Every structure is written in C-alpha cells, then in structure tokens.
Amino acid sequence: xxxxxxxxxxxxxxxxxxxxxxxRNPVAMFNxxxxxxxxxxxxxxxxxxxxxxxxxYIDYATPGLILTTICYGIGPTAxxxxxxxTTGLINRLRVMSVSRAAVxxxxxxxxxxxxxxxxxxxxxxxxxxxxRPSANFLEWLGVIGIVVLTTVAIxxxxxxxxxAAKSPEGAGFAAVxxxxxxxxxxxxxxxxxxxxxxxxxxxxxxxxxxxETLRGLLTGTASAGSxxxxxxxxxxxxxxGYLWARAAFTKRV
Numbered sequence: 001x002x003x004x005x006x007x008x009x010x011x012x013x014x015x016x017x018x019x020x021x022x023x024r025n026p027v028a029m030f031n032x033x034x035x036x037x038x039x040x041x042x043x044x045x046x047x048x049x050x051x052x053x054x055x056x057y058i059d060y061a062t063p064g065l066i067l068t069t070i071c072y073g074i075g076p077t078a079x080x081x082x083x084x085x086t087t088g089l090i091n092r093l094r095v096m097s098v099s100r101a102a103v104x105x106x107x108x109x110x111x112x113x114x115x116x117x118x119x120x121x122x123x124x125x126x127x128x129x130x131x132r133p134s135a136n137f138l139e140w141l142g143v144i145g146i147v148v149l150t151t152v153a154i155x156x157x158x159x160x161x162x163x164a165a166k167s168p169e170g171a172g173f174a175a176v177x178x179x180x181x182x183x184x185x186x187x188x189x190x191x192x193x194x195x196x197x198x199x200x201x202x203x204x205x206x207x208x209x210x211x212e213t214l215r216g217l218l219t220g221t222a223s224a225g226s227x228x229x230x231x232x233x234x235x236x237x238x239x240x241g242y243l244w245a246r247a248a249f250t251k252r253v
Contacts, residue, residue: 032073032118036065037125043188044129051189055219059133062126063214064187067207069122070115070151071179074158075172077111081162082171104245107162108155115151133218142217142227149234150210154178156241163248181207206233 043065044058053060084103123131135143158175165171184202185191191202202208209229216222 032069032076032114033121035072036069036118036122039068040065040122040125040129047188051193053190056130056132058126058129058131059219060215061188062123062131062133063211063218064182064185065122065126066119066147066214067150067185067187067211068179068182069118070147070154071182073115073118074111074154074175074178077107077155077158078162078165078171078175079168081107081159082165082168085163086167104159104249107159108152111155111158112148112151115155116147119147134220135218136220139217139220139222142222143214146210146213146217146227146230146234149231149238153234153237153241156238156245158241160241160244160248163245181205182211185211187211206230206237209233 040061043061051057051060081104157178161174162171165174182188184198185205185207186202187207191199191208193199194202209226210233212226213222213230216226
C-alpha cells in the first residue's frame with residue numbers, strides 16, 4: 001500500500017471516529033448556532049437602525065454573520081484536538097502506525113462540515129428576516145468556495161491552537177481571539193466609520209477582505225481586488241495553520 005493510499009485509508013477511519021463523537025456531542029453544533037443567532041437578532045432588530053450602511057441591514061450583516069458562525073464553531077475542535085493529545089489516544093495510534101496526517105485531517109474535515117451545516121441554518125434564518133441577495137448561480141458558487149476556503153483555513157489554525165495548548169480548557173480559550181476578530185472588521189459596520197486605530201486594523205485584517213468578498217458576491221457587486229485578497233489570506237492562513245499543526249504534532253508525539 002502506498003503512502004498516499006494509506007493516509008487516505010487512515011483519514012477515512014479517523015473521520016468516522018470523529019463523526020461518531022460529533023453526533024454524540026450535539027452541544028458543539030448548538031454552540032455554533034446559538035451566538036450567531038443571538039447576534040443576528042441583536043444586530044438586526046436592536047442595533048441595525050443605528051448604522052447607516054446604505055442597504056437593508058440584514059443584507060449587509062449576513063456575510064459577517066457567516067464568518068462569525070465559522071469562528072464560534074471552532075471551540076469544540078480545539079478542545080477535541082487537545083483531548084486526543086492529553087488522554088493518550090495519540091500514543092495508542094502511534095503504536096498502530098496510523099498516519100499522523102490522518103489524525104489532523106479528520107478534525108479539519110469535521111469542523112468544515114459542521115460549520116457548513118451551521119452556516120446553511122443561519123442563512124435560512126436570514127432569509128426569514130428579510131435577506132434578499134441578488135447573486136446569480138456563479139456568484140453563489142463563489143460564496144460557497146470562499147466559505148469553504150475560510151473554514152479550512154480557520155480549521156487548521158484551530159487544530160494548531162489545540163495542539164499548542166497545555167490542556168483542553170486552555171485550547172478552548174486559545175480560540176477566543178479568532179471569535180473576536182469579526183467584531184474588529186467590517187462585519188457589522190463599515191470600517192471607515194470606526195475611530196482611528198480600529199479603522200486601520202479593520203481595513204487590513206484578513207476577515208475584512210473575506211467579508212467584503214462575500215458581500216460583493218451576494219449583492220452582485222464583487223470586486224476582483226477583494227476576491228484576490230480574500231483567497232490569498234485563506235491560502236496563507238491555511239499554510240500557516242497546517243505547518244504549525246504538523247510541527248506541534250511532531251513535537252508532542
């Protein structure tokens with residue numbers, strides 16, 4: 001059996017294992033949905049009229065809520081990765097010669113699928129609240145592509161956080177900065193309406209270009225510049241997270 005086929009077989013085994021764990025822990029999905037839903041109702045029905053964004057506020061906020069949904073769903077991944085390391089599971093797998101890449105790949109895939117389910121639910125609620133995108137079929141494909149790239153990038157960073165942490169509790173806390181970044185972007189208010197310092201940070205941090213690309217695709221006004229920046233950020237963050245995770249995994253085992 002070649003190295004690639006062995007890795008794929010091991011990834012399939014680990015993926016089934018992680019799926020079983022996910023189905024036995026519905027709280028992870030609930031947490032991924034609860035805060036985005038609370039934010040959606042808070043921002044649209046309570047604070048939305050305070051922002052002059054030039055369009056229906058639910059149309060403006062939905063791309064940011066999509067990214068927020070991704071970020072709020074990563075906590076269980078960081079905790080699960082760290083638990084695998086600290087409970088001795090990895091040592092048992094090493095004796096069985098299970099591919100190291102398979103262990104990490106399975107966590108990223110489950111995180112991505114869980115996030116996509118949560119995002120579909122959030123978009124459905126947004127439609128009920130008046131969300132009316134003007135995207136065509138190709139633009140919707142672009143939205144899906146950017147969402148998947150973003151989820152994979154954040155998933156690898158989360159796996160790296162989980163491996164670097166000393167305990168499952170510390171792993172969950174390490175993911176908090178990623179949860180906060182959408183609030184320091186153009187997710188809920190235009191960056192040019194922010195104060196000095198916050199405005200510059202919001203304009204140049206990776207989530208803003210991703211959100212603006214999603215917003216442009218959903219409204220049929222996508223900018224090639226923001227799309228290229230978003231894809232570049234996603235690929236760069238994926239590479240950083242992957243290399244960091246592999247290095248941390250190798251160091252700990």
